[in-house]
Amino acid sequence: MGQTIVEKIAQSHMAEGPDRPLRAGDFVTIRPRHVLTHDNSAPVMKKFRAIGARRVLEPSQPVFVLDHDIQNTSEENLAKYASIEGFAREQGIDFYPAGTGIGHQVMVEQQYAVPGAFVAASDSHANMYGGVGAVGTPVVRTDAAAIWATGTFWWQIPRTVQVVLEGELPEGATGKDVILALCGLYDQGEVLNAAVEFSGPGIVGLSLEERLAIANMTTEWGALVGWFPVDRRTLEFIERRREVLKGRGIERVNTEQLAGWRAAPPAADAGAAYAGRITLDLAEVTPFVAGPDTVQVATPLSEFREEKVRIQKAYLVSCVNSRAEDIAAAAAVLDGRRIAEGVEMYVAAASREVQEEAERAGTWKTLLEAGAVALPPGCGPCIGLGAGLLEAGEVGISATNRNFKGRMGSRDARCYLASPAVVAASAAAGFITASGATNGRLLTRRFEALDASGDSGDERVEILPGFPERLAGRLVFLPMDNLNTDGMYGKDYTYRDDMTPEAMARVVFENYDPELAGRAREGDVIVGGWNFGTGSSREQAVTALQARGFALVVAGSFSQTYLRNAFNNGFPCVECPGLVDRLRERFADEIRGGVKTIIPGNELEIEFAAGSISWNGSRFRFPPLGGVPQGLVVAGGVENQVRRSLGIA
DSSP states (O other), X not given: OBOOHHHHHHHHTEEEOOSSOOOTTOEEEEOOSEEEEOTTHHHHHHHHHHHTOOSOSOTTSEEEEOOSSTTOOOHHHHHHHHHHHHHHHHHTOEEEOTTSBOHHHHHHHXXXXXXXXXXXXXXXXXXXXXXXXXXXXXXOHHHHHHHHHHSOEEEEOOOEEEEEEESOOOTTOOHHHHHHHHHHHSOSSTTTTOEEEEESGGGGGSOHHHHHHHHHHHHHHTOSEEEOOOOHHHHHHHHHHHHHHHTTTOOSSOHHHHHHHHHSOOOOOTTBOOSEEEEEEGGGOOOEEEOSSOSSOEEEGGGGTTTOOBOSEEEEOSSSSXXXXXXXXXXXXXXXXXXXXXXXXXXXXXXXXXXXXXXXXXXXXXHHHTTOEXXXXXXXXXXXXXXXXXXXXXXXXXXXXXXXXXXXXXXXSEXXXXXXXXXXXXXXXXBSOOSSOOOOOOOOOOEEEOOOOOOOTTOOOOOOTTSOSEEEEEEEEOOOTTOBHHHHSOHHHHTOTTOXXXXXXXXXXTTTOTTHHHHOOTTOEEEOOSSBTXXXXXXXXXXXXXXXXXXXXXXXXXXHHHHHHHHHTTOOEEEOHHHHHHHHHHTHHHHHTTOSOBOOXXXXXXXXXXXXXXXXXXXXXXXXXXXXXXXXXXXXXXXHHHHHHTTOX
16 A cells, blocks of 8 residues: 555654554654744743753754744843743754744745655644645644754654645635635544645646645644645745755755655655545635634635625734735735725735845835835734734734634634735725625535555554553543543643642543542543544643543544643553444433443453454454554653653653
8 A cells, every 4th residue: 555645754754663654543753854943942942951951962953933922022022032042052053033034934935844854843833834845743842842852753643635626716716715715615624633635736726825825724724734746836936945045055955855856756655545535626716704713614705795894904914825925916906005994904924035025026015005014024913912913892804824713812803814815905995805806606515535544454563661561441431522621621720830630630521520530440441532632732631631540541533732742741542433433322322311421330451562442342443552652651751751862860
């Protein structure tokens, strides 16, 4: 069986893992080409030092870009920025000060993200690197500290969903409309925690900037990776940037690499195993507006014509849609016009280089002459920082990637997402609209679920000393899908420093089932539904379960952030959809009756070497946990593992 592109790129960056071709579900140790941190470099530095590390193993691997809170000139923030810069200078790390641009844009411009590379970032929009043929994926801060110390981090190979793009975009539609349409049309978890591999003849008509925008917002779609093929447009961009950097004495891409990408660009194998396939006819895509306050409700702009939703704020900022092409599209709409009375429009380029390019082209001047307010190159209002935030009662339209309630200002405001041209037209009109024809079309939903499991046969793995070969525990079934971390460990305790393990054990699952903590026994095995552990990244949603004595969690699938926090704390998790399906059949009446916790009284038996779970006379398979996850559990978590590798513990 062939490999998907994500499996192939992960294989080429693997430091530890199975001695066979990688496939979805495998746990591996990855040595990424680079890892980005931004303003969060400061807390990562704190974790790095807490581990006991003193020197970054590979100084060329991390990249620091200050971009989030750059409008904040308080003494405290400037001191934080100075400490980050000082650490970078001390360790020999590439550092980009406030005003350079948004980290993800810098990673692409400065050629840290290139075709076939595996690049991580301590930020959720690392998916954007897939626009140039790299695997970009987010990591949590503990992982970033581990990469600094050891050069590696652990990763589970995600399943891949292929998205086939056909046809051509009609006039007025953009790459932003493509990803908004996909988020709205496929909102039932089709790509949740998956890698999205774009393919098909429609790609050739998408600009490099549009590909970056689409890959960027696969994050909001729920994916871990968004990847585009490497073609003529990609290589032209890579070569153009290479020449710019060479003029500054920097060479991160050499002629041999370019020749290799031309001759054999990174690609999936024939016969690669996909978990699903989505087909989208680009000709059906028209301008879309997402929201308010969600990316999963995407409405053709034509449906807004009669309603005329009035706005008070408009934004052309962020890493998704503030490149030169986006600024030019907005300028074309606003040329000779003015921002409507009562509307404020804010614009910030994705980087200083982008702004300079727009200034040379005259498009930046056009926006300012129309009345737009310029902000420095950075995240700013997209992340709810700095000038121009939404106030209570206001409505905004934005070319950013997220419009979650309260993200860009007051929770009592509303926010819609759209393309730069629609944002500009709406700013000029004072209500949501476009400058051209926007005849709505009914998008055709074409999703095919596929079997990507392959045949693992009776594969067995070696069990490390200290890791159990078998484990038996009483079944505790929590049938709810999307059980979030607040349900496991409530916000009333999250920021309290006086919570002992015993206290945490008493309140575990309080917001889900207040009686569960009292009914639980040491060694119980939790079985959850799908997307277990969604929501915030609080680590206590793992450590509270450990404190109560649960042996492990089995689920149909996990939130990847929860899974990372679990293994980073030495707590095992297993994905076994077959068991969850069987339990739902067996306890269908109880589930319909609203029972939150089902404890039938019998045990599960888990055989880790064979990757199997036995219950009630039936046997269910799961991908065996190899040496990478076992090692995390035996060490008691990633921080202990790093200390041991450094000879500290």
